Amino acid sequence: MSLGRPEIEAKLKELIDPWTGKDYVSGREVKSIDVSGTDVAVEIVLGYPAKSLLDTVRQQVTETLRELPGIGKVDVKVSMKIVAHAATRSAQRVEGVRNIIAVASGKGGVGKSTVAANLALALATEGAKVGVLDADIYGPSQPTMLGMHGKPDIVEEGDKRKFVPMKNHGVQGISIGMLIDGDQAVAWRGPMATGALEQLLRDTKWDDLDYLIVDMPPGTGDIQLTLAQKVPVTGAVIVTTPQDIALIDARKGLNMFQKVNVPILGIVENMAIHVCSNCGHEEHIFGEGGGERIAQDNDVALLGSLPLDIDIRLQADSGKPTVVAAPDSRPAQIYRDIARRVAVRVAELQKDAAAVFPKIVIQNT
Numbered sequence: 001m002s003l004g005r006p007e008i009e010a011k012l013k014e015l016i017d018p019w020t021g022k023d024y025v026s027g028r029e030v031k032s033i034d035v036s037g038t039d040v041a042v043e044i045v046l047g048y049p050a051k052s053l054l055d056t057v058r059q060q061v062t063e064t065l066r067e068l069p070g071i072g073k074v075d076v077k078v079s080m081k082i083v084a085h086a087a088t089r090s091a092q093r094v095e096g097v098r099n100i101i102a103v104a105s106g107k108g109g110v111g112k113s114t115v116a117a118n119l120a121l122a123l124a125t126e127g128a129k130v131g132v133l134d135a136d137i138y139g140p141s142q143p144t145m146l147g148m149h150g151k152p153d154i155v156e157e158g159d160k161r162k163f164v165p166m167k168n169h170g171v172q173g174i175s176i177g178m179l180i181d182g183d184q185a186v187a188w189r190g191p192m193a194t195g196a197l198e199q200l201l202r203d204t205k206w207d208d209l210d211y212l213i214v215d216m217p218p219g220t221g222d223i224q225l226t227l228a229q230k231v232p233v234t235g236a237v238i239v240t241t242p243q244d245i246a247l248i249d250a251r252k253g254l255n256m257f258q259k260v261n262v263p264i265l266g267i268v269e270n271m272a273i274h275v276c277s278n279c280g281h282e283e284h285i286f287g288e289g290g291g292e293r294i295a296q297d298n299d300v301a302l303l304g305s306l307p308l309d310i311d312i313r314l315q316a317d318s319g320k321p322t323v324v325a326a327p328d329s330r331p332a333q334i335y336r337d338i339a340r341r342v343a344v345r346v347a348e349l350q351k352d353a354a355a356v357f358p359k360i361v362i363q364n365t
Contacts, residue, residue, distance in 0.1 A: 007068060008033050008040060015064055017057075019048065019344045024061070038072030040065055046080040047347035048340060049210070051127035054078045082128060082210040085349040087232035096206035097131070099234040099346055101213050101265065102227075104257070106249025108139075108218035111270040112239040114316045115306070116215040117145040118332075119237070121323040122339035124170040128210040131165060131172035133201055135227060136217045137193045140177030147319025148173050155205060162205040169324050174204045194226045201231060211343075224253075228260045234346055235265040237303065242272055242290030254298055265345045266301035267291050268338060271308040301345065304338040307331060 012030060013023040020027045024044055034041040042061060046053070058078045065074045084098040094100065103116040116132065124130045134142035143149065148166040152174060155162055165172035176196060206212065214231065217223055228236075236257045240250035254264055269291025274283050285308060295302040306312075307330075315325040322332050 003035050041075040043077045048343035049123050049126035049128035050080050085234050087234045091232035093232050097209045097212045099211050102216050102233045102236040104216040104253050105218050105239045106253035110239050110241050113141045113215050115239050115268050116213050117321045118323045118335040119339050120171050120213040122336045131209045131212045133214045134175030135197050135214050137176050140175045142175050143177040145316045146173050162203050165204050174200050233262045235263040237265050239268045241270055241286045243286040247290045247294050264300045265342050266303035267295045268303050269305040272305035274308040303341045304334050
């Protein structure tokens with residue numbers, strides 16, 4: 001029995017990628033289909049970091065195709081490829097960086113930096129090359145959270161001098177906190193702070209990053225607005241707590257990015273629920289459902305809700321955030337789910353390159 005394109009495509013359409021919500025054909029994740037008599041070879045390329053999913057997808061596709069009557073040998077290859085996507089048109093692209101994701105909040109104290117660190121680590125554990133730019137000039141915390149101590153090296157590159165990002169836990173990082181003494185206050189006005197951040201961004205020798213996570217300063221003032229315009233941001237993640245006062249400021253942060261045409265990738269609700277470590281009692285200390293409301297009101301995705309957990313704080317303070325300190329914990333799983341949802345939304349944005357996804361080609365012999 002000779003198989004044709006309709007039979008193969010119809011069978012593949014039965015499988016839904018749970019992270020994109022589309023079947024592999026409609027989602028253009030099928031790169032090629034080759035049919036030779038009764039033998040079939042399929043190549044699937046996922047557009048987001050999915051190291052832990054590759055074997056599962058390969059097995060599911062193989063088993064599904066084997067259900068076809070008269071099928072012979074089935075060869076399924078599954079890989080992932082992260083490409084550059086459209087960013088702020090007025091901003092110059094950063095060398096060595098494909099996609100820039102800003103993690104922001106309308107106010108301080110909502111756990112934005114902890115989310116940024118764990119988001120970066122979660123993407124890295126799934127096979128992406130990730131960097132972190134600590135843009136919080138006045139309160140740099142990423143060196144402590146990521147366990148990056150000391151000062152970065154400087155290399156000569158042509159007529160320029162560039163910082164070599166520090167590395168730990170599989171991610172690259174740079175911060176003003178690496179260049180000043182730990183107890184030194186940064187008493188800079190807006191233009192100086194913004195200039196320093198742009199220098200850190202562009203004068204760092206980033207090593208072929210799929211994603212650069214920018215831990216933005218809290219608030220929506222001049223520094224934040226200038227950064228949003230000057231940094232070629234692919235998309236933004238807004239961090240909030242369920243508390244009404246935090247939601248008010250989160251809306252301001254969301255609106256700021258929308259005004260400069262930066263796509264909102266979604267909302268992360270932090271400190272959504274507290275579980276007593278002694279008795280297990282659950283309590284919504286900062287309110288309930290706030291993240292879902294702001295997501296619905298602004299037609300954006302709720303990427304995930306994280307608990308108020310003392311271990312998250314202790315792990316970040318120790319330089320080993322939750323994703324690496326307790327990879328099997330429930331919070332670590334939530335961080336990984338949030339990271340994958342962010343990556344999928346980036347993949348769905350318009351690509352920067354003009355490359356067209358290869359067409360399916362079938363040859364019957």
